[in-house]
Amino acid sequence: MSEEKAYRRLETSQLLQQISFRHMLEAHAASEDGNLTWITSGFPVEIPIAMGIGVVYPEQYAAIVGAQKVGPDICGLAEEYGYSNELCSYARASIGATIKPDQSPLGGLPRPQALLACNNICGTVLRWYDAVSELTGAPVYLFDTPPIDDEQLPHHVAYVRQGLHKLVDFLAKKFDTTMEKENLRKVSQYSSDAIRLWIDSLEACKNKPSPLNCADRFLTMAPVVSSRGKDYCVEFYQALNDEVRGRVKDGIGAIRDERVRLLWDNIPPWFQIFRFFNGLAKKGVVFPADTYTHAWSGKVSGDDLYGSITEVYSNVYLNKGLEAKADKMVQLIKDYALDGFIMFSVRSCKRYSLGQMVTRELVTERTGVPGTIIEGDMVDSRLFNDAQIQTRVEALLEMFV
Amino acid sequence: MNKFSLVAIVLLYYIPLDMFFYATETCNHVRFWTWNINIIRDKMYKTKGNALHKVDSLLSDGEVIDSSTERLRNLSKQGGTIIGYLYPHTPIELFLAHGLTPSLMRVDPQMSAGFEDSLQTFACAFTRNVYSQRAHGGFIDYSGFLFPGNTCDALQNVGDVWRQRFSEDTVLRLTYPVSPRSESTVSFLAEEMRLLSKALERQYGKSFSQDEYSTAVSLVNSFRTGAQFLYASRIVNPETPSYRELVGLVVDFMVAPVEGLLRDLDEMVSVAKSTNDAQGKAGLVENVLQGLMAGTPLQIHIEELPEHTRLLVLGGMVDPFNLAELVDGIENATANVIALDMLSFSFKSIFTPTVESSNNPYISLAKAILGAPLEPTQEGLQRRMAFLRQLLETHIFDGIVVCEQSFCDPDEFEAPSMYRIADEIGIPSLRLPIDPELSDRGRLEGRIQTFLETLEEDK
Ligand code: SF4
Numbered sequence A: 001m002s003e004e005k006a007y008r009r010l011e012t013s014q015l016l017q018q019i020s021f022r023h024m025l026e027a028h029a030a031s032e033d034g035n036l037t038w039i040t041s042g043f044p045v046e047i048p049i050a051m052g053i054g055v056v057y058p059e060q061y062a063a064i065v066g067a068q069k070v071g072p073d074i075c076g077l078a079e080e081y082g083y084s085n086e087l088c089s090y091a092r093a094s095i096g097a098t099i100k101p102d103q104s105p106l107g108g109l110p111r112p113q114a115l116l117a118c119n120n121i122c123g124t125v126l127r128w129y130d131a132v133s134e135l136t137g138a139p140v141y142l143f144d145t146p147p148i149d150d151e152q153l154p155h156h157v158a159y160v161r162q163g164l165h166k167l168v169d170f171l172a173k174k175f176d177t178t179m180e181k182e183n184l185r186k187v188s189q190y191s192s193d194a195i196r197l198w199i200d201s202l203e204a205c206k207n208k209p210s211p212l213n214c215a216d217r218f219l220t221m222a223p224v225v226s227s228r229g230k231d232y233c234v235e236f237y238q239a240l241n242d243e244v245r246g247r248v249k250d251g252i253g254a255i256r257d258e259r260v261r262l263l264w265d266n267i268p269p270w271f272q273i274f275r276f277f278n279g280l281a282k283k284g285v286v287f288p289a290d291t292y293t294h295a296w297s298g299k300v301s302g303d304d305l306y307g308s309i310t311e312v313y314s315n316v317y318l319n320k321g322l323e324a325k326a327d328k329m330v331q332l333i334k335d336y337a338l339d340g341f342i343m344f345s346v347r348s349c350k351r352y353s354l355g356q357m358v359t360r361e362l363v364t365e366r367t368g369v370p371g372t373i374i375e376g377d378m379v380d381s382r383l384f385n386d387a388q389i390q391t392r393v394e395a396l397l398e399m400f401v
Numbered sequence B: 001m002n003k004f005s006l007v008a009i010v011l012l013y014y015i016p017l018d019m020f021f022y023a024t025e026t027c028n029h030v031r032f033w034t035w036n037i038n039i040i041r042d043k044m045y046k047t048k049g050n051a052l053h054k055v056d057s058l059l060s061d062g063e064v065i066d067s068s069t070e071r072l073r074n075l076s077k078q079g080g081t082i083i084g085y086l087y088p089h090t091p092i093e094l095f096l097a098h099g100l101t102p103s104l105m106r107v108d109p110q111m112s113a114g115f116e117d118s119l120q121t122f123a124c125a126f127t128r129n130v131y132s133q134r135a136h137g138g139f140i141d142y143s144g145f146l147f148p149g150n151t152c153d154a155l156q157n158v159g160d161v162w163r164q165r166f167s168e169d170t171v172l173r174l175t176y177p178v179s180p181r182s183e184s185t186v187s188f189l190a191e192e193m194r195l196l197s198k199a200l201e202r203q204y205g206k207s208f209s210q211d212e213y214s215t216a217v218s219l220v221n222s223f224r225t226g227a228q229f230l231y232a233s234r235i236v237n238p239e240t241p242s243y244r245e246l247v248g249l250v251v252d253f254m255v256a257p258v259e260g261l262l263r264d265l266d267e268m269v270s271v272a273k274s275t276n277d278a279q280g281k282a283g284l285v286e287n288v289l290q291g292l293m294a295g296t297p298l299q300i301h302i303e304e305l306p307e308h309t310r311l312l313v314l315g316g317m318v319d320p321f322n323l324a325e326l327v328d329g330i331e332n333a334t335a336n337v338i339a340l341d342m343l344s345f346s347f348k349s350i351f352t353p354t355v356e357s358s359n360n361p362y363i364s365l366a367k368a369i370l371g372a373p374l375e376p377t378q379e380g381l382q383r384r385m386a387f388l389r390q391l392l393e394t395h396i397f398d399g400i401v402v403c404e405q406s407f408c409d410p411d412e413f414e415a416p417s418m419y420r421i422a423d424e425i426g427i428p429s430l431r432l433p434i435d436p437e438l439s440d441r442g443r444l445e446g447r448i449q450t451f452l453e454t455l456e457e458d459k
């Protein structure tokens, strides 16, 4: 059976190329106009967009570096510059491409005028953006959202909210612009609409067969990360949702012969995203859910938009403790009727990965389903031991025979 | 006579007098644990200078750690409640105000760095070492552990893992703002501390005592003030006191912040002052001190300093005493070449501004903590690098040594900026990848030795 036969390609993928292209064109134009920010994936993008400021995502760029299989080369550029190969490969790829854009995919990202980092996904982003700031001269605004242990306490809310106001002041001053409340409302609406459609597409995967596999979701999540808040983003997710719901209605699965349903935890290995998941598709393994793409599910809404942004962006998946991560996995396993799980221990990402051994035990204890941990990296393929990973995955799959 | 017997005799000689002395004092808790914890070190210091030098030089590093652990064990046996902490900017005054003993959990160079079932190999070397100590039962009987929140990903996640794996432990968390001092960061941290104070009261049944707090503030302020002077003084006279003596005392204070150490500190200060006075350098030291405290350029020129190789050591959560021991162990070298370090458990803790008295202890503590020299875990790379540039532009340092702890993101992100600045100013730098176990000790020693030789040749 060929790979195409085991795995069904999404029609919406073509739209994805268009939207990505448009996003990059807009970013280049913004940079030329002195109006571009680089921002982290967990940043409240609604704010700069509502203020008419361009955004582009170095994490997405690094994923492209990974997917183009040049991770070791581009990370190597940062290493030659003194950055340790133990650091996050998203950061290394982005720093490498900033140092030598001519040697990097797409000629690197367009030059930023400011760098907006939110540490709700990890502490690394601050240091990474500080390093880029040294290289480009663009100032960093750090939106500090301290991790939450249990619930978000009032002083935490107040602190984060103050950071939001300072952010608006920073952007207004830096880009000589203002925040119009109506714009924020409109942008938040687009953002919420896109997220609503995205969540609905994710939830459609509760069906058997699952209409989407992991690689589908990892690729189609790009606009919800980079373009939420834009009208064309809503259009894209409408198209995706139509296709997904159509698949459900017709009983069409993302893979042809769905036999085992697994949960994926963590970022994927971008350099072999198709090979890995399609290889498993041939064995009847589908991934109807993962912890990564489900992270973009917070809707900004209500009368108090700043309050809503504060709450949504403080409570993201990676900003919570190990217990919350285990709870989320347990919930997904139950809701999506999954048989087991694979945790990718990504050396780059301590916030996501450290503690997975404990989480694995907790999740198995609470759900009764088995899981395995495979080790590697999402961009730096030098850290990916194919044979070892295959052995671990095979061992897990044998449990379902 | 072996070294243990010698230590035992020194101790026995002093203990009865010590016990008598403290038994006559009102037993507020600061004095209470002064009596308990400080028995060994206090008494070794009594004959200042000689005994200290003698005993320290007889102990290998592992034994120094054993002895400080022993002191804590004694305290624990006496019913003291010891809370282990990991992050340098811990409000130790707050714990003391609750009648608790905050104790820095130091890394143990003897610990075999096995990777437990719970931590992947890419947890930083510091957290792995401490975690291994707990997993192997190498710790004293801590009554609780304080983890910092929002400092680095390793500590954040390892704290969570600890809670799960050692569910019998009391694990507390104090979350810090990443940004430097401002009204909002101070209020956030102050509220975090107020909540921590409530948690301590709930957990240990000991309420916050204003008297104990005032005593603790005065203890910590006095220690910091004295030590700050010594850091400045050592730039001028790196041998008075030696690097090892100074950081040994600082680390001791973090392990057990006791009043008795103030006496040792005072003695070091008075020796240093006499030396500076004799050389006519008192004013120079004062200028250096002001510069270090304010983070402004040091008013100093190389011609004003006695001839000496001067290194500036940079890095984060590297144990300064272990580093001193490493350099002292190198043939023909001494840790006194380290004229200044900017390590977390050393300079960055000591140069925390003194805590001001106010009606709100949490605000005062938060202001002090957030006024400390910035850690690589915090926002402010530009400010840190600007300060480094100022220091290097004085040209009083012959070279810099940058410690990069294995898998420490903050260290590893910061290091390249440091090399670049040193390079621009024309100061040689040495990259020192290091872990608490000094697992590649021979190579580390070799690198330092070669670096020092190169600096000597260049002079
Ligand atoms: S450390 Fe993890 S969360 Fe942070 S930028 Fe890297 S991959 Fe993303």
Ligand code: SF4
Pocket (backbone or CB within 6 Å): B124, B125, B126, B127, B151, B152, B153, B154, B155, B316, B317, B377, B405, B407, B408, B409, B410, B411
């Ligand atoms: S700052 Fe570095 S050494 Fe300290 S705990 Fe974090 S990663 Fe480890």
